[in-house]
Amino acid sequence: MSITxxxxxxxxxFVEEKYEAGISLEGWEVKAIRAGRMNIKESYVIIKGGELFLIGMHISPLATASTHVSHDPTRTRKLLLHAKEISKLIGKVERAGYALVPLDLHFVRGRIKLEIGLAKGKKQHDKRADELDKDSKREAQRAMKERQR
Structure with missing residues (x-):
């Protein structure tokens, strides 16, 4: 079940490969994510010391959260992957010019997982071409829907 x-x-x-990673979270963060109070739009993944970290994910604390714990909504969170997967990702990111991008936050058997993608950046003309393709598909769907009526 997808959260965001x-x-x-x-x-x-251009997302070429997808990986599912666990996230190291605190208790108040899990509660806030279950309530839907997070944003991964501006976040990104970095490699530091042979480990992966998620930077920029914003989790707003709940109003009922504990007052004796200091809440940092945008703290750096460690991603949990197998060592082989991490070494493969490090090799591709450093050599081939790929980036690691968070794609999806979801539940797997009660645990919160992050889907990260091994991706290459799009140029402006690629974005325009994708937009034109989407528009043409949307128009075709409308035409098909009108014919069925």
Whole structure:
């Protein structure tokens, strides 16, 4: 079950491979995510010391959250992947000029997972071409719908 999708990532990047990673979260963050109080639109993934970290994901604390814990809505969160997957990603990001982009936040058997994509940036003309394709498909769907009536 998807919690949130980063539509901007699909607009700005060609996503070539997808990986599912766990996230190291605190208790108040899990509660806030379950309540839908997060944003992954401006977030990105970096590699630091052979580990992956999610930067820029904003989680707003609930009003009922504990007052004795200091809440940092945009703290850096560690991503949990197998060592082989991490080494493969490091190789592709450093050599081939790829970027790691968060795509989707979802539940898997009660746990919160982040789908990250190995992606290459789109140029402006690629974005325009994609927009034209979407428009033409939308027009074709409208025409088909009108014919069926």
């Amino acid at each position: 999708v980063n539509k901007k990532a699909f607009h700005d990047y």
